[in-house]
Amino acid sequence: MFKRVLIANRGEIALRILRACHELGMEAVCVYSKADADAPYLKLADRAICIGEAPSKDSYLNISRIISAAEIADVDAIHPGYGFLSERADFSEVCRDCKIEFIGPSPEAMGKLGDKVEAKRYAKAAKVPVFPGSEGAIEEEQEAVEVAAEIGYPVIIKAAAGGGGRGMRVCRNEATLRTNIAKAQQEALAAFGNGAVFVEKFLEDARHVEVQVLGDKHGHAVHLWERDCSMQRRHQKVVEEAPGPLIERKKIQGVCEAAAKLVKSAEYAGAATVEFLMDKDQNFYMLEVNTRVQVEHPVTELITGVDIVKQSILIAAGEPLPFKQKDIKVNGHAIECRINAEDPDRDFMPSAGKIETWELPGGPGVRIDSHVVPGYYVPPNYDSMIGKLIVHAETREAALTRASRALSEFNVGPIKTTIPLHKRLMRNAAFARGGVDIHFLERLLKG
Numbered sequence: 001m002f003k004r005v006l007i008a009n010r011g012e013i014a015l016r017i018l019r020a021c022h023e024l025g026m027e028a029v030c031v032y033s034k035a036d037a038d039a040p041y042l043k044l045a046d047r048a049i050c051i052g053e054a055p056s057k058d059s060y061l062n063i064s065r066i067i068s069a070a071e072i073a074d075v076d077a078i079h080p081g082y083g084f085l086s087e088r089a090d091f092s093e094v095c096r097d098c099k100i101e102f103i104g105p106s107p108e109a110m111g112k113l114g115d116k117v118e119a120k121r122y123a124k125a126a127k128v129p130v131f132p133g134s135e136g137a138i139e140e141e142q143e144a145v146e147v148a149a150e151i152g153y154p155v156i157i158k159a160a161a162g163g164g165g166r167g168m169r170v171c172r173n174e175a176t177l178r179t180n181i182a183k184a185q186q187e188a189l190a191a192f193g194n195g196a197v198f199v200e201k202f203l204e205d206a207r208h209v210e211v212q213v214l215g216d217k218h219g220h221a222v223h224l225w226e227r228d229c230s231m232q233r234r235h236q237k238v239v240e241e242a243p244g245p246l247i248e249r250k251k252i253q254g255v256c257e258a259a260a261k262l263v264k265s266a267e268y269a270g271a272a273t274v275e276f277l278m279d280k281d282q283n284f285y286m287l288e289v290n291t292r293v294q295v296e297h298p299v300t301e302l303i304t305g306v307d308i309v310k311q312s313i314l315i316a317a318g319e320p321l322p323f324k325q326k327d328i329k330v331n332g333h334a335i336e337c338r339i340n341a342e343d344p345d346r347d348f349m350p351s352a353g354k355i356e357t358w359e360l361p362g363g364p365g366v367r368i369d370s371h372v373v374p375g376y377y378v379p380p381n382y383d384s385m386i387g388k389l390i391v392h393a394e395t396r397e398a399a400l401t402r403a404s405r406a407l408s409e410f411n412v413g414p415i416k417t418t419i420p421l422h423k424r425l426m427r428n429a430a431f432a433r434g435g436v437d438i439h440f441l442e443r444l445l446k447g
């Protein structure tokens with residue numbers, strides 16, 4: 001078992017991992033940039049090491065500085081959290097070379113599932129439903145045109161190494177496809193260091209449904225059912241929930257089982273999320289596999305009772321999964337609201353600065369994952385998420401009521417946050433009916 005773990009991240013997820021380490025009896029070493037020198041969770045760490053200046057490339061994305069900190073602190077393992085270095089196969093490899101356990105998949109397994117083209121190949125073999133489209137990367141413009149003619153327009157060009165909603169182009173006819181292929185390849189090369197692109201069917205109206213899976217080093221993989229993350233703005237999730245409302249259970253069960261099979265077939269150890277778009281007839285099409293713990297993992301924890309972060313640490317330490325698929329039972333409904341330091345009234349302009357008022361909700365079924373305390377200064381250098389409110393109740397209706405109640409107790413100032421938006425969403429009639437699509441929020445904000 002690990003004695004000491006380094007957390008190569010910041011903010012709420014750093015604190016989430018620190019808490020898991022302490023509950024497992026492990027020491028937690030935090031790294032921080034100069035912008036985070038006063039972060040309150042550093043006081044809870046067994047050791048905190050400054051790794052550089054505020055810009056991520058000089059600190060949280062700097063592999064040699066993180067490895068140096070790991071060696072100085074003599075840690076057994078590194079947890080990368082989400083974002084930053086979490087999906088970098090080269091980082092996983094450097095850890096292995098330095099004999100430090102990377103809490104996440106091996107570079108090989110990450111290569112198989114983290115690359116969208118490769119993942120699609122494995123998915124087909126595991127009978128995970130994928131979008132109709134090109135088999136592998138597109139080399140020539142003509143190839144793309146032929147694929148599109150076969151599957152029909154609209155199509156979307158995507159980068160094999162893409163992420164963060166970047167490098168995608170929707171093409172509604174052959175002329176646009178022809179003019180966009182070479183551009184997309186150049187753009188992908190510049191942005192991701194890998195120019196491979198592929199073409200798939202573009203789905204106009206869909207819901208985002210994803211499956212949480214845990215794989216261990218002994219060839220087991222168990223899914224923890226699905227989450228619906230359709231409430232999005234600019235491809236960024238705003239609200240997530242589990243289970244997905246109005247989804248036929250038999251259908252989703254098949255998809256979840258296939259997702260677990262996919263993870264197993266890649267000999268993948270750790271937490272993975274298989275993301276899908278679901279059309280009106282509840283057909284599923286795989287988008288990609290995220291090879292790390294996700295922001296929205298708590299909703300799954302609340303409905304299954306499985307601590308995903310602790311499990312990811314135990315898996316890396318070589319422990320077999322302590323449960324089988326049949327042991328995973330869904331209990332009630334959970335909803336997460338991402339609290340961002342942004343002003344919803346000013347086009348979500350980032351609202352960095354000092355938080356004077358920070359009054360948290362409480363009571364039954366309310367969980368707050370946040371590193372913020374009163375007096376905390378939100379640095380302008382990083383992601384604007386400052387915490388998550390997650391509620392759990394017996395039914396979806398009760399969870400919505402509970403979320404509204406909790407939000408009414410949640411006071412933050414003087415910085416602006418997305419709390420007022422969440423209050424509005426939790427009372428929205430269409431959201432309450434369930435099954436809103438991924439463009440719902442943008443339509444609501446426009447209207």
Ligand code: ADP
Nearest residue numbers: 156162163164165166200201202203235287288
């Ligand atoms: P990234 O890794 O950049 O997040 P994804 O493949 O997960 O890329 O896609 C991000 C978003 O782009 C999806 O949530 C969806 O809104 C849209 N998208 C991607 N592929 C398609 C598609 N084939 N049809 C419709 N929308 C798509």
